Amino acid sequence: MLSALIQKLDLFGPLSDEARNRLRKLPARLLSVAPHDDIVREKEPRGDVRVICEGIAARTKSLDGGDRQAVLGFVLPGEVDESDPLADALDHGIVALSPVKVALLARQPFDQLLLEFPDLARAFRRMARLNEGITRMWLANMGQRAADRQTAHLLCEMQVRLCAVGMGGADWFTNPLTQEQFANVLGISAVHMNRVMQHLRELGLIRIENHVLRFPSLARIHEYAGFDPAYLMTDARVRAHEQAAE
Amino acid sequence: MLSALIQKLDLFGPLSDEARNRLRKLPARLLSVAPHDDIVREKEPRGDVRVICEGIAARTKSLDGGDRQAVLGFVLPGEVDESDPLADALDHGIVALSPVKVALLARQPFDQLLLEFPDLARAFRRMARLNEGITRMWLANMGQRAADRQTAHLLCEMQVRLCAVGMGGADWFTNPLTQEQFANVLGISAVHMNRVMQHLRELGLIRIENHVLRFPSLARIHEYAGFDPAYLMTDARVRAHEQAAE
DNA sequence: CGTCATATTGACTTTAGTCAATAGAAGTGG
DNA sequence: CCACTTCTATTGACTAAAGTCAATATGACG
Helix, strand or coil: CCHHHHHHHHHHCCCCHHHHHHHHCCCEEEEEECCCCEEECCCCCCCCEEEEEECCEEEEEEEHHHCEEEEEEEECCCCECCCCCCCCCCCCEEEECCCEEEEEECHHHHHHHHHHCHHHHHHHHHHHHHHHHHHHHHHHHCCCCCHHHHHHHHHHHHHHHHHHCCCEECCEEECCCCHHHHHHHHCCCHHHHHHHHHHHHHCCCCEEECCEEECCCHHHHHHHHCCCHHHHCHHHHHHHHHHHHC | CCHHHHHHHHHCCCCCHHHHHHHHCCCEEEEEECCCCEEECCCCCCCCEEEEEECCEEEEEEEHHHCEEEEEEEECCCCECCCCCCCCCCCCEEEECCCEEEEEECHHHHHHHHHHCHHHHHHHHHHHHHHHHHHHHHHHHCCCCCHHHHHHHHHHHHHHHHHHCCCEECCEEECCCCHHHHHHHHCCCHHHHHHHHHHHHHCCCCEEECCEEECCCHHHHHHHHCCCHHHHCHHHHHHHHHHHHC
16 A cells, blocks of 8 residues: 555655564554545644645735635655655645555654664655755746746656656656646646647657657657756655665 | 744744753854845755844745746744754755844854753754645635735734834834845736835825834725735744743 | 945836636536 | 537637847935
């Protein structure tokens, strides 16, 4: 049930077998959530630790008394509801974007485990730090540039991240989002999102068949988007992993 | 020299006198930086810890090979260059927005001090967490809403934060930024920024004399901006402080 | 007094939003 | 498997927001 989490943590600092086993044995319940439903409501008092096992969710913050819902980032399989599992509370909500399976881990034994295994706590902190970097990149990407560049950048990021959780390959990924959801993430209208997608297709930067989004040329869309995957730390994590394997 | 830092840390978790003294005695140099000059360059290898003592700086990320420079957040007096002082490196630069005085603390003794005084480390972590919350709020605020609301929101935030470092009062602050800098922060053009400012003045939401920006009615601009100061944790910090004083 | 940075204005272009309608795809019950 | 509903994608026409270019004030300061 927690294999996605364990696999991901492992990339951030190899876990001992014992930590791994203890994590696996934590009291947990599995929950299915339909797209558009809340996984954690904003301002909800801190409860169980939520681990996304399957599907994709988004961190959201509602504005203007609920009129708009800003998307702060994605939560992918293997990630937890709080960027820092030791934080007091969540200042934002989490909503399912696709059908999602969530594991609920009892808070108390979880916290206990982090105290017992500093390596585990460290892996979580690193994961949190990666997410902060991604948030900063989103902030830089959005608001500063034209919608088509933003979109291209987002797609590049999704390719790398979804690839890491088995939802894609070297130049493609299985797209879990509707255009309306993309629009919401970037804060633009759905109509405009549609036109941007067409534009990217006309430029030959993306191709879509079924729900597979493919980049005819990685180099070209990276260039167009100004995308440098360094901030996703894929390399560093792979390196860490390889070291661990030795 | 480090009084701003110590005062701020104190709000996040009262420091022992010893921690305070040791912090004060760290090997340090003081540096003056002119507006527009770099305090930390992006991708610069990790060096001394920089503490802003006076003035205001911004975290920035350059896009499209240096054409644009996105602003990720402010660094105010008492804050350090890295949100988490234990992080490996900085994924962004820091540039002075006004004349700034920076203290450079030798990295090694600083790290050592954090290990010796877990309370100190904890205060830094809390400060980092606050900054993450602010970044998320910026992400939500920008990109989603019209420029005049964004601007109003930013001004509300600045009032609270600058007030906390002695650059303002209950309904005003000494504005350290030019309109061009504001425009850059919000990712809009300087011309549009100017028109937005005029609009806010016409609405009676702000008033400017010399470099003092005043809100004729806190309630009205908060309402207009959809601003809720909770994310700045001013209350929590004040409470923590009061408890400490007992 | 002259110079430089900052703020302001006007005219015009581009980007994105809104409204409304239509076309396609996917899913459901019979 | 088909008819039907519903969600998703697409299009056109029009409006509003923001950018760009260029000129002109306004102010701070040596």
